[in-house]
Amino acid sequence: MNNRWIIHVDMDAFYASIEEREDPSLKGKPLVVAKDPRKTGGRGVVSTANYIARRYGVHSAMSSSEALKLCPKAIFRFSGFQLYRAVSQQIHNIFHHYTDTIESYALDEAYLDVTNNKLGMTDPVQIGREIQQKIKQVTRLTCSIGISYNKFLAKEASDYTKPAGFTIVSVEDAPAFLAQLPIEKFRGVGKKTVPKMKELGINDGSDLLKLSELDLMKHFGKFGYSLYRRARGIDERPVEASRVRKSIGRERTFGPVLDSEVVVNTQLRLIAAKVIKDVAKQHKHGKTLVLKVRYQDFQTVTKRATFLDYIENNVDNYLEITSELLTNLPPVEAGVRLLGITLTGLDDLNYENLALNLF
Known part of the structure; x- marks a missing residue:
């Protein structure tokens, strides 16, 4: 399938860049996209941070109180997902000018198959340049573009020179590009895998190429x-325009109803533990956590939190997120008869653990 042309568009520090666009005084300062923990009693979860704040170790899905400890001078700002989604829609409107074969992974990231595009353009570089320029003109935001013959390489290319990067990896260029790529940059190679790689003498793509498929399967x-296929630039996955949004969740109905925050949090902890167990069995991780609450009067409300990094699968992290979501719901003292937690936006744990340098 080397006759395809796929573009991966990755917005640069999307939420943070929108906040800086809305308030230019934030530029040049450490910015964390979250509610200020000093105003919420320490509660809150980081959606993203700009590049300056990330130098202090701040990252998506950590608690905002921890972010404050790491970066005491950080400015906390969160304008809301309504604004972020509106900007994302502007960007997707630009995509649709060229193709409807679009696979979105978050508000800020998408794959586009432009092999047979609407405008009959034969040069993917021209398409990529136009998309990058139009996004800048319409939104006043920058993005990084990666172009290649498959999704894996297109993503690697977009991540290669951020921010505002533009990288093309052709069939001819792929072997050299992958050979020099640090092993940490290969999709799916996370922090726990890197030490094992180093022990085996695998430091970059050229080292990975030396191991047989059997050896790699033996160790990983x-x-x-x-890994064997990625080292050789092989990825036959199509860009799925109608990508199914999978989810894993649990819910429980109560009788008598719950009427205190302590009891609700206790039950949420139990439900979260079950969801995490199910997620682990399926070897998945996700980017969106959904809280469902049904009250004594049968009013049912759902709230969700979406991150650009995969949410860490532990109970305390889930509870931090659900506690934040609860603050925007009617008080639990009104009586809660059902609680549910669902993780969506799932991918395989082996898949691209996209710790986006945006958020």
Whole structure:
């Protein structure tokens, strides 16, 4: 499938960049996109941080109170997902000018198959340049573009020179590009895998190429199968315009109803533990956590929190997020008869653990 042209568009520090656009005085300062923990009693979760704040170790999905400890001079700002979604829609409108074969992974990230595009353009570089320029003109935001013959390489290319990067990896260029790529940059190679790689003498793509498929599967299980192919630039996954949004969740109905925050949090902890167990069994992780609450009068409300990094699968982290979501709901003292937690936006744990340098 080397005759395809796929563009990966990755917005640069999307939420943070929108906040800086709305308030230019934030530029040049450490910015955390979250509610200020000093005003919320320490509660809150980081959606993203700009590049300056990230130098202090602040990252998506950590508690805002921890972010404050790491970066005491950080400015906390959160204008809301209504604004972020509106800007994302502007960007997707630009995509649709060229193709409807679009696979979105978050508000700020998408794959576009432009092999057979609406305008009959034969040069993917021209398409990529136009998209990057139009996004800048319409939104006043920058993005990084990666172009290649498959999704894996297109994503690697967009991540290669951020921010405002533009990288093309052709069939001819792929072997050299992958050979020099640090092993930490390969999709799916996370912090826990890197030490094992180093022990095996795998420091970059050229080292990875030396190992047989059997050796890689011996050391890394099913992920070894993927690594063998990625080292050779093989990825036959199509851009799925109608990508199904999968989810894993649990809910529980109560009788008598729950009427205190302590009891509700206790039950949420139990439900979160079950969801995490199910997620672990399926070897998944996700970017969106959904809280469902049904009250004594049968009013049912759902709230969700979406991150650009995959949410860390532990109970305390889930509770931090659900507690934040609860603050925007009617008081639990009104009587709660059902609670539910669902993780959506799922991908395989072996898949692209996109710790976006945006958020």
